[in-house]
Amino acid sequence: MLNFGRYPVKAVNVALIEPVGSHGGMDYYDSGLCGGLASNGVPVTWYTCDVSEPCGSIAFEVKRPFERIWGKEPAWKRGLRYVRGLFSTMHDARARKASIAHFHFFHVGPLEALGVMLARLYGLKAVATIHDVEAFKPGLTSTSLRDLTYRLCARLIVHNRVSRDELISRCQVSAAKIRVIPHGSYLGLIAPAMDRNLARDTLGLPQDEKVVLFFGQIKEVKGLDLLIEAFGKHREAMAPVHLVIAGKVWKDDFARYQALIDQYGLGDFCHLHIRYIPDDELSTFYSAADLIALPYRRIYQSGVLLMAMSFGVPVLASDLPGMKEIITDGENGFLFGAGDADLLGKQLVQVLSATPDVGKVVAQASADMQSKFSWKTIAAQTLFAYKELLMVEKV
Known part of the structure; x- marks a missing residue:
């Protein structure tokens, strides 16, 4: 285990970039992770779409630069708005001195690859949580773009060992780049059970x-x-x-x-x-x-x-x-x-x-x-992964 006491660590400041949010049920996950990071004392901003609303009682910053990217309008038009949202996100993240850009992928196509490339260009360490190693809809993932994107990421997070093993075997990702961190619970994020x-x-x-x-x-x-x-x-x-x-x-x-x-x-x-x-x-x-x-x-x-x-x-x-x-x-x-x-x-x-x-x-x-699936626990493990990237050896 790393002893961070031997090394100075750059300030952890997180831009969590997840445009699906409340449009497709990712609001619970995003809110849980952001809330957990905030409860661990980490500055975090969730960059998402215009219909997203945070869940739970822990406050954190939410910005909605991904406007009108969902719906029935032509894909090219929504895609351009997505790109505009990425540039707006990166500009804002750099302005508030973010050190980590954390993405969430169910597949990797041109827009996902562009997000990671921009994070690198803006000087942020790119971290991606890979929810599905292989997309369940054929054609969503470009193998070449996926491989490039994963190479550009400083860390890849998966939820279990089977995902880690598939990421290594299918995508030729180095095991040293992968961290296994479980999916968190929904306690404190969902309405209580009713009668x-x-x-x-x-x-x-x-x-x-x-x-x-x-x-x-x-x-x-x-x-x-x-x-x-x-x-x-x-x-x-x-x-x-x-x-x-x-x-x-x-x-x-x-x-x-x-x-x-x-x-x-x-x-x-x-x-x-x-x-x-x-x-x-x-x-x-x-x-x-x-x-x-x-x-x-x-x-x-x-x-x-x-x-x-x-x-x-x-x-x-x-x-x-x-x-x-x-x-x-x-x-x-x-x-x-x-x-x-x-x-x-x-x-x-x-x-x-x-x-x-x-x-x-x-x-x-x-x-x-x-206990082991609480978001404070999950966020603490995620924070450790961030700190690994931000260590600066003493001269």
Whole structure:
């Protein structure tokens, strides 16, 4: 471990550059990290889009130079506004003597590459959190631009070891450049859980039956078809039970999921909210559920997982490497064999029958959210990564 006492460290002053923000659910992550840094005494400014609003009670500076970059206007016009936002951000960051430009990437294309190049030109150390090593939509990432961008970054942050290993093997990134820092919890960022009866009344759900929730973007890698198949084959053993599916379809066709619902005769037991779920409805959906199901076929990290654990709702997830770095089966959540609808169905029966001590599992998950996944803890690890870059050896 580095002993910073032997070396002077330049002042840490962070420009967190994340233009998605409240447009696409990154406001919680951005607010958590900025708030955590602020609580560790670090000056930080969040540069984001014009619809973003911070969450939580910890104050930090927010600037919105990325104006009108989302919507249905031509891509070239929104792209030019994005570029203008980058230049405005860099000019402002340099004026307030920022030392770190921290980006967040789900893919790397021309705009992402330009942001890192500008940070370097403006004299900032570029740090990027790589949320998805490989974009789940083909064509979003340019391999050549990605490799160049990663070379220009002084540090790359990932949320788990599987992402680190893929970054090394797929992108030929040096292990010395990568730091593994977990995704933080949602405690203090989301509205508190509401009364379950009220939540169920709001959603038109029965009070005296079990409710399983699938929440978030609906796309092929999320495995919703596995959940519907498991529900269809094992519903009688779980009964009385209802399945709530809530989220917007992304590069997928819900018709194939509807066909499965019809095939298994689940129309009366499936409650569909196929739309974007705004922040002010999150507590309603999570508070109404007895169990959150995450039957993902592939994932690097899951905000839904951490949000469920933050709300105090038990989670049943695929035993993918990224999930297993957060969940220990039977201790703070439940796992099943990824891709196997039958195993998923059997685990649903077990958990909903309360054969395991679900209350104990929920308590441990809540404790984890308050300790190792708290944003103050995450920000302290991030601050250490910043300081590594800003050390100046004594002459």
